[in-house]
Amino acid sequence: MRKFTAAVIALACSWTLSASANDSVLKLTQDPNQWALQTGDYANTRFSKLKQINSENVGKLQVAWSFSTGVLRGHEGSPLVVGETMYVHTPFPNIVYALDLNNEGRILWKYEPKQDPNVIPVMCCDTVNRGLAYADGKIFLHQADTTLVALDSKTGKVLWSVVNGDPKKGETNTATVLPVKDKVIVGISGGEFGVHCHVTAYDMNTGKQVWRAYSMGPDKDMLMDPEKTTELGKPVGVDSSLKTWQGDQWKIGGGCTWGWYAYDPQLDTFYYGTGNPSTWNPKQRPGDNKWSLSIFARDPNTGVAKWVYQMTPHDEWDYDGVNEMILSDQQIGGQMRPTLVHFDRNGFGYTLDRKTGELLVAEKFDPAVNWATKVDMDKNSKTYGRPLVVAKYSTEHNGEDVNTSGVCPAALGTKDQQPAAYSPETGLFYVPTNHVCMDYEPFKVSYTPGQPYVGATLSMYPAPNSHGGMGNFVAWDAKAGKIVWSLPEQFSVWSGALATSGGVVFYGTLEGYLKAVDAKTGKLLYKFKTPSGIIGNVMTYTHKGKQYVAVLSGVGGWAGIGLAAGLTDPNAGLGAVGGYAALSSYTALGGQLTVFTLP
Template sequence: MTFGGTVLPEWKQRDTRPGAHPLRQSGHGQRFGGPCVKGLWRRAVVVGLALTVAACGRGGVDAKRIAAADGAEWLTYGRTYDEQRFSPLAQVNKDTVGKLGVAWWAEFDTDRGQEATPLVADGVLYTTTAWSKVYAFDARTGKQLWKYDPKVPGEAGFNACCDVVNRGVALWKGRLYVGTIDGRLIALDARTGAVAWDVQTTDRTKPYTITGAPRVVKGKVLIGNGGAEYGVRGYVSAYDADSGKLAWRFYTTPNPKGAPDGAASDRVFRDKASATWSDGVWKESGGGGTVWDAITYDPKLDLVFIGVGNGAPWNHKLRSGGKGDNLFLSSIVALRPETGEYVWHYQTTPGESWDYTATQHIMLADLNIGGVERRVVMQAPKNGFFYVLDARTGALISADKYVPVDWAERIDLSTGRPVEAPSARYRDGGISQQASSPLGGHNWQPMAFSPREGLVYVPAMRNRGFYADALGFKFIPGAWNTGLTRAQAGPNTPSPKPATPPLATGELIAWDPVARKARWTLALPAAWTSGVLATEGGLVFHAAGNAFTAYDANDGKALWSYDAGANVIAPATTYAIDGEQYVALMVGVGGAPMGGDQPRRPGRLLVFKLGGTVKPPPYPAAVAMPPLDLAAATPSKGDADRGAALFGQFCGACHRIGGLLPVLPRSPAILDGEGFKAIVLDGALKANGMAPFRRYFDEAGAEDIRAFLLWQAKQPAPAPKPGGASHG
């Protein structure tokens, strides 16, 4: 077959059977629809369709265009408002996926984590990298069109619990919107990258961050924030897409002063939510409840659903005297998009005490349950239960364990509340070991739903959590305030130990939300895996470690795999240009999370197509770090036991073995006392994200930490945990 004078390979040729389409072939007989293609021959070749869509899109992305999206473009974070991450494209399918190869690739100027979902509109691919940088590429050729660097101060990385990542942008009427790690929301010209407006969405004196992708609904840009562990009060904000003016704000925890905020949340806190809090540390910390990821809009019901995070501190006894449900922590909350007015909520974990956030991916679907069509909200939050809610009312339809759970026996469907296990809570110096750790049964990595199969694909984890009550806890603004005793021991201060070794394994679960059980489950070689993409071609794309794999959506059989050369945690997207389907993937989790023994690996964007032959150069081979020459160390007069306590509170989240950043007991920086103080107290490396700590402790404290690190460097290295990297 020829097209435009070119002979098309067999896999590009059009199937001329009735109902077939070159990029969309399925047993469903789905059709293109919507205003952009109304009146067109619905089985037109995809080139003509793509040109028509591009022409219709010259005015920019809006609600009608998102609603009419046919698969050629990926216009919003979850592709459609439903956030199902399902593409109707089918040129890449079970029969052809073996021919998938790299069409083009790009490398970035950072080796930190890459979590973005690339968007594609009008032939341009938009993505973000660590440090909130934005790139625009020609989606067919990979030519870089422009780059925008918001110039985030390096020390802002200190406030990021889980790396300086960014999960992507939003598109609306010729503009692109991105949140930054230092709490700004920026509007850019989608064609040039020029700044249209730049607003600060957070209090710069508090440790807020933004890592999530904005959403645009009815001309308003919705954005949340993170930072609960460090002591902030969560909220979601709506800004006018044209001017950047704040339209409304909804807080997720009460005002610690007991006063109204003049916000959309005032009424619901006055009427019901404030009464669920008692006296406690939350009045100093703000209570947490940050909205750092999930924001989903339902145009059918005209509701926005937000996912709310953990408490500050985690420890319910300290946060609120062990009393009350603490609304709206760990909740899904439905709001009116134009005003922020509260409509309903469902709390997944009342009295949250384990970092069991409900910020995980929220998706919408129409399901036939018991013979009745239901519009539903679905979520697999950290606490290990898969929830199906009525989208209109928030009523619980089902809640079932998708991974092993022991904090609760079950969810009572009549009350919607968990039936907690007697051993779940840690109080009065006690401990609790749970089957789901603070990483959760499922974290931020997006799920996907295939209407073709009726399955939700969940990138899940089994990772045990150990919780020990912190006696004598004192809230310190900007420090790691969980209210737990950190498992960090000095030479004379043994810490509490788990009864059994922690487990860390990953799974890809094909969950049937109607049958309320898994159809199939794959055990994976890594715990911290990627988000998921499902397609009409009968495929599920997912990565574990370096391996980016296409599975049969029906039974989980691996059909194709590609070694990305570095760990992948981001979800793939797919689009079509000039009659060809592409699959795009951000690559990179950074070198340090592998325990410090990996070379620095810059982030990459890989774009695949059938017949792609490009070979990106391999990354440097892994090498073992040489042991420190401890004989060359300046002796320390510090107290290693005091240093262990300081390290646990201020350093361990990032710099412990298996943490996000360099493992300090293996770092040459600890060998010299003056050099160590220059870094830790004076900010010699603040441009890299290592903020000065002089506001928290003095030179004696810094030397105590160095003494502890020198002692720890002499201890036998722990065996690596199964499952690969444990942070993202």
């Protein structure tokens, strides 16, 4: 313990000269005319102060211009705009385009990495990439093969590259990165292949690895101080992870970090979630399986964990906890609190104090959620902070090779990676959701490096006794933990939302519609059908004094994997192919950026 503490202090001291945050990122994200991070800002609000396009005139939107990416399959993430240049990325092979906004999107430069196509079969749920980040004149791309690349933003020249993982073991990447201070923080994908997952910081100027923190294992590997790292206000204790795994199962335990990252410059803390434990068969991994399915708060200088909270102990349903953490200040119990709001795959919307990790609110953001009755909020209870599981919907109690039916939500969650938005003007969170349930049958599976390590067969379908569709777009009050309004959709809303000062909220649909709704009431104000289904995230910027809204369309992702990969077996795509079979009647593959403005 003394050796661990000494090492942490030494590492912390070596970074005392660092700036409090990356100045270029702070400056750009505070300028609503530009869009330098995938989530708009460090707080992940996806809110823009722009209001030239507003609730009164948004119905007049027109297509200003469009751009074909030249790549099919799922287009997640969004473009960036820095100065007078737009940066666009694609799914595998992860091409990057720099487009000249002064010349109708003329290509200034193009970066096309040469990746081994053998990485494609080990990418779970489509070959997506959630986008680029900008800092200090560099564009950062984390490729599918886990190569992290820094490109000169003016020329596209490779400044440095480093390999973050090994696809032969099932380690891949689908996520964006977080530039903080003089470091770039990245995650890893591969929970369906028994990967031992982590977050890693690299020096922004050289690509040299600074620190790495694993999701599970010994304290020194996780960069957790058993006395100072807390969960729900109490020290986690020595070997908090090892005690919750049988033998050395943690070495192939998953807990991947393929979601979104937030950063609070005042607290100098970054936040992210971890994914499912491996295998999906819960009987093969007894225990709580810490720290899978958890929210981490870490020091970006050292990687050391400040606090952690596990949302779904001993996961039986694949409820990854990687969805975005949205940082905002909320008045709760008559007191203004620095909060973190998280809409989890498990169907609960969580509000925590982001400084201490105290759990403030945990309520269902889809009434269909049935696998647990509630999260225990009684601080005197032995089950405080844990979901109270309904035995009928436990996939373990029924045993291996036994089907558990009617579990809501399905494995893709009440919300997957598609990021929500928060408007400080309305105080509401705007959440794209999946209204989907499943049947889940575990089976015994053996681990082989680089081979799927799932151990469950799934089927998916719309939530019963509802509107018959597979999605809702929801306005959420995080203080009260209540739905304010909800818009039904035929398919899951797999697009990231955008809220603006114009009183408008934008999102996309799997059929391909860009929709604009009133931020206060949810009233539909505008819709336009793009060439392919939208799983990208809506963004906005200005150029020469005029506001634009842009979105990538290109159906795919987990919900659209049947179309993206040409799959027809209903159980393929971990159950999504059958659930979304009707999608092929509404859209087809594509890869296009569409940019809108007022006439």
